[in-house]
Amino acid sequence: MKPHLIALSYSPWSIRAKWALDHYGIDYDYTQYTPMLGEPWLRMKTGRWRGTATVPALIAGSLVLMDSFAIAQWADEQGGNTPLIGDRSAQIAPWNDRAEAMLAAGRVLVTAAVERDPQAILESIPVPLRKLPGCIAIGRMGARYILRKYAIEGSADLRIAEMRRHAVALREALAANGTVLGSFSYADIAMATSLQMLRPPEGKQFSLGPASRRAWSLPELAAEFEDLLAWRDEIYEQRPRRRDR
Ligand SMILES: N[C@@H](CCC(=O)N[C@@H](CS)C(=O)NCC(=O)O)C(=O)O
Known part of the structure; x- marks a missing residue:
């Protein structure tokens, strides 16, 4: 199976x-x-x-x-391809933790932005359910549910500062190595996908409605880390996933 x-x-x-x-x-x-x-x-x-x-x-x-x-x-x-992790688990785990911290901080900001925007709520609802009466109210409950489930301490400024700290560390690693660890690994995947909280990738591999795209954007951080977003976009392009589903 x-x-x-x-x-x-x-x-x-x-x-x-x-x-x-x-x-x-x-x-x-x-x-x-x-x-x-x-x-x-x-x-x-x-x-x-x-x-x-x-x-x-x-x-x-x-x-x-x-x-x-x-x-x-x-x-x-x-197996079946060049290892993404292999014997580098100990080096990759701290990057996975960084990526988790970045996403946890970003999730609160993104979900709060979705909760405020009825169009973004609508886009987050499965298409067959979008015509049901009250679906926006249910979607808003869903956003609040996520905010409660993944609540973290601290202000929006602290969350932004946390994301910035990890983005700076990524920038330093890339300046030294071109990739996070010197050759492509799961650390690149973890960090590249976390940058979605700054600005989602474009293109047909990534379908997100316009209001959701706005909610998933932190324009100030994105402007500060355009170099990282360009790196992210390049590896998304060079290493297309088979499916976007
Ligand atoms: N450490 C987990 C975290 C996964 C996680 O946070 N998933 C969230 C993504 S927003 C989720 O399941 N959200 C939907 C829900 O909680 O109902 C992982 O790396 O897979």
Whole structure:
């Protein structure tokens, strides 16, 4: 039986997992997850009845992985292409932590921006449900649900400062090596996907409506780190994923 990936097509965590699976040419069944409404189903599929349930989630036989880095490590073990992790796990893990911190800070800002914008809420609702009466109110509940589920301490300024700190570290690593660790690895994938919080990539590999695109943008940070966004866009282009779903 094929592995089954449950993911959110536009979410950077899910993009990392898909990127790793696609790098090794691993075929998998895919289910698009709906935040909040889909959670009981996600818990049932994964057996994760307690604690936080997140996507991406990969089910491969009796194995259930609910973390993008764990999914990438599993994909790496399957082999079939130049390793993204291989024996560099110890060097990659701190970059994965940086990427997580950047995304956690950015998620609060992005979700708050979506919650304020009815058009962005509408774009986040699965197409077949968009005509239902009250769908914007349900979507807004979904955004508030995410804000509560992933609440972190501190002001918006502190979050921006946190993101800036990691972006500066990335800039220094790239200046020294061209890639985060000297040759392309999962550290590049983790950091490149985190830059989505500054400005999402363009192009047909990445479909996001105009209001969502606005919500997913921090113009000041983006202007400060145009060099990193150009690096991100280049590796997205050079290393296209097989699917955007
Ligand atoms: N450490 C996890 C974090 C994943 C995560 O935060 N996923 C969020 C993305 S916003 C999610 O599942 N959101 C939907 C929800 O919580 O309903 C990973 O790397 O996979």
